[in-house]
Amino acid sequence: MANNDNGSAPGAGYVFKTEGLTRRFSGFTAVNNVTLEIPQGGVRTIIGPNGAGKTTFFNLLSGMLPVSEGRIWFKDREITGLLAYQRARMGIARSFQITNIFGHLTVYENVRLAVQAVHDGKANFFFPARRMGDLAAKTERVLHDVGLYDARHANAENLSHGDQRRLEIGLVIASDPPVLLLDEPLAGMSPTETHETVDLIQRISPGRTILLVEHDIDVVMAISTTITVFQTGSVLAVGTPQEIRANEAVQRAYLGELA
Amino acid sequence: MTAQEAVNAPKRNPVTALLTHPLVWTAVLFVLLPYVAGANPFAGKWSGFVGIATTMVIFALFASGWNLLFGHVGELSFGHAMFFTIGAYTTALYSKGYDVQVFGLHLQHGQTDNLLVALVLSAVIAVLWAWLLARVIVPRSSGIYFSMITLAFAQVIFFVTYRWSELTGGEDGMQNIARPNPFGHGWLQDSMNFYWFCAVAVFLALCVLHWILQSPFGTVLHAIRENKQRARFLGYDVDKYRVNAFVLSALFPAIAGWLWTYYQQAINPDAGSVEYSGNVVMMSMLGGVQTFLGPILGGSVYYEIQNNVSQLTKYWEAWIGIVFVVVVLVGPRGIMGLFNDIRHYGFATAVKRGFSRTTRVETDMQEELPPVIEDPATAPEALR
Numbered sequence: 007m008a009n010n011d012n013g014s015a016p017g018a019g020y021v022f023k024t025e026g027l028t029r030r031f032s033g034f035t036a037v038n039n040v041t042l043e044i045p046q047g048g049v050r051t052i053i054g055p056n057g058a059g060k061t062t063f064f065n066l067l068s069g070m071l072p073v074s075e076g077r078i079w080f081k082d083r084e085i086t087g088l089l090a091y092q093r094a095r096m097g098i099a100r101s102f103q104i105t106n107i108f109g110h111l112t113v114y115e116n117v118r119l120a121v122q123a124v125h126d127g128k129a130n131f132f133f134p135a136r137r138m139g140d141l142a143a144k145t146e147r148v149l150h151d152v153g154l155y156d157a158r159h160a161n162a163e164n165l166s167h168g169d170q171r172r173l174e175i176g177l178v179i180a181s182d183p184p185v186l187l188l189d190e191p192l193a194g195m196s197p198t199e200t201h202e203t204v205d206l207i208q209r210i211s212p213g214r215t216i217l218l219v220e221h222d223i224d225v226v227m228a229i230s231t232t233i234t235v236f237q238t239g240s241v242l243a244v245g246t247p248q249e250i251r252a253n254e255a256v257q258r259a260y261l262g263e264l265a
Numbered sequence: 266m267t268a269q270e271a272v273n274a275p276k277r278n279p280v281t282a283l284l285t286h287p288l289v290w291t292a293v294l295f296v297l298l299p300y301v302a303g304a305n306p307f308a309g310k311w312s313g314f315v316g317i318a319t320t321m322v323i324f325a326l327f328a329s330g331w332n333l334l335f336g337h338v339g340e341l342s343f344g345h346a347m348f349f350t351i352g353a354y355t356t357a358l359y360s361k362g363y364d365v366q367v368f369g370l371h372l373q374h375g376q377t378d379n380l381l382v383a384l385v386l387s388a389v390i391a392v393l394w395a396w397l398l399a400r401v402i403v404p405r406s407s408g409i410y411f412s413m414i415t416l417a418f419a420q421v422i423f424f425v426t427y428r429w430s431e432l433t434g435g436e437d438g439m440q441n442i443a444r445p446n447p448f449g450h451g452w453l454q455d456s457m458n459f460y461w462f463c464a465v466a467v468f469l470a471l472c473v474l475h476w477i478l479q480s481p482f483g484t485v486l487h488a489i490r491e492n493k494q495r496a497r498f499l500g501y502d503v504d505k506y507r508v509n510a511f512v513l514s515a516l517f518p519a520i521a522g523w524l525w526t527y528y529q530q531a532i533n534p535d536a537g538s539v540e541y542s543g544n545v546v547m548m549s550m551l552g553g554v555q556t557f558l559g560p561i562l563g564g565s566v567y568y569e570i571q572n573n574v575s576q577l578t579k580y581w582e583a584w585i586g587i588v589f590v591v592v593v594l595v596g597p598r599g600i601m602g603l604f605n606d607i608r609h610y611g612f613a614t615a616v617k618r619g620f621s622r623t624t625r626v627e628t629d630m631q632e633e634l635p636p637v638i639e640d641p642a643t644a645p646e647a648l649r
Binding site for chain 1: 495
């Protein structure tokens with residue numbers, strides 16, 4: 007496994023480590039024996055052809071699916087058996103490939119729920135929401151960050167697709183998580199929206215580790231610290247964008263079909 | 266109005282906020298009810314019946330408690346009468362006393378006359394039962410399975426009250442349960458006084474319910490209703506919230522049951538029957554779920570129809586069924602939904618929306634700009 011020279015400072019540690027991670031769906035192996043360390047910091051992108059197991063890998067890391075075999079660590083703590091909400095509370099936030107927001111709630115309420123999740127169990131939970139000043143301040147800051155402040159009173163379902171994707175990122179960053187899993191955040195966006203969202207991702211990346219699944223290869227090459235290439239459930243290559251671009255196996259498997 | 270103007274719309278002034286506050290309308294309704302409940306101008310009956318009004322306010326609370334689960338969490342319980350009947354029987358047994366052998370234990374209790382102890386006992390027993398039940402069924406089921414399991418457990422409670430004659434009086438239940446006399450002079454014996462007592466008690470309970478729904482806890486319930494998976498990935502322990510919501514939604518029917526026993530001064534197993542469970546579903550749907558006022562208004566409309574139609578025909582239940590079907594087909598969001606449409610689109614369009622799918626689609630499409638909603642952090646959840 008090519009784990010050396012992966013762009014991280016020596017000794018920076020990893021956020022995720024997997025060992026023999028495997029997930030099968032009735033006879034079909036979506037993720038096959040993946041042993042991987044994802045170093046702390048930077049934008050860590052996962053690419054691969056459709057069906058390569060990228061999203062399944064995300065689902066295993068975030069706790070949406072139980073593993074069939076193997077183990078997962080998050081910063082030296084094993085999380086293999088933890089539930090999704092427990093992992094979210096440890097600071098692993100994720101977005102979804104298909105827009106996944108609270109459609110009938112307003113943009114403001116969507117973000118406030120995400121902010122509030124961090125306070126869950128600590129604050130007096132029956133205290134009227136409107137009097138929790140720090141919640142409101144934090145919510146408004148996130149709304150400004152993702153550029154949805156002016157649309158805050160709209161129902162989330164009435165937003166444009168690009169704005170919904172941005173709201174989704176807002177939900178992810180609202181809890182100030184150290185680790186973000188973004189599953190195709192640019193899917194279906196117009197060039198302008200793509201540009202704005204890439205800006206947004208770069209703005210929020212300092213001090214965080216961002217795991218990104220993305221198909222837009224130009225964006226991937228531009229913003230990634232390292233790229234991990236998946237193919238048929240296994241890791242084909244790991245390296246910096248330059249290394250991946252030069253890797254012949256990757257070109258055959260993935261880049262070739264685009265070129 | 267452009268989207269930008271909509272966003273910059275000024276905050277509502279306090280008078281509007283007050284006039285659209287559901288608790289204000291609840292209070293207005295409760296003050297009017299004893300004078301209009303059961304009245305029928307077509308039959309020349311202009312005055313109301315205080316007994317019908319009492320039933321209406323008690324069921325307003327029962328239905329609102331049920332709706333906490335359905336309207337706000339999205340789980341349909343077909344067994345909420347079990348909490349109503351637990352509250353009612355607890356109050357009856359505490360007031361009237363009992364003398365039974367259980368597993369060789371001799372349990373005995375004399376006649377008591379204490380309103381508040383009866384309330385606390387009813388609430389505690391119902392909440393404990395709900396908690397045990399919720400711990401078992403909530404993490405394991407949702408949707409139709411949840412409905413069926415609540416129904417099954419309600420049947421268990423129903424048959425306990427029906428069969429355990431030594432304790433509950435069996436099919437006949439218990440009669441001659443004295444109303445307590447906390448204010449002296451037999452004040453609660455007067456039916457009008459008793460109505461005001463019920464109205465105030467129910468109103469206070471509804472204030473608590475409203476407060477719960479407005480709290481961060483309430484917002485999380487809405488999030489769970491909208492998208493369980495998303496709520497989980499934000500870090501919410503969804504099942505814990507569902508358990509807590511279930512327990513809370515059992516509390517209010519138990520309080521309603523407490524009042525019901527004192528109102529009837531008798532109790533029989535019907536209070537826990539499938540019919541009662543189903544009735545609150547129907548009342549809430551009539552009034553409009555997902556609104557605070559819906560179940561309150563729906564209960565009143567239900568009993569208004571029942572009292573007037575039952576004098577015309579013995580098939581009054583069929584008429585309730587027809588009204589229910591029409592409401593569900595024409596305005597699935599109930600009376601409050603229709604009312605909100607009228608506020609939003611004007612009367613003519615609102616009615617047309619009910620009958621014409623084309624109009625519905627067209628008016629929905631005109632909403633390309635986001636609806637004007639006042640700052641959710643400061644405004645009441647009024648009439649939503």
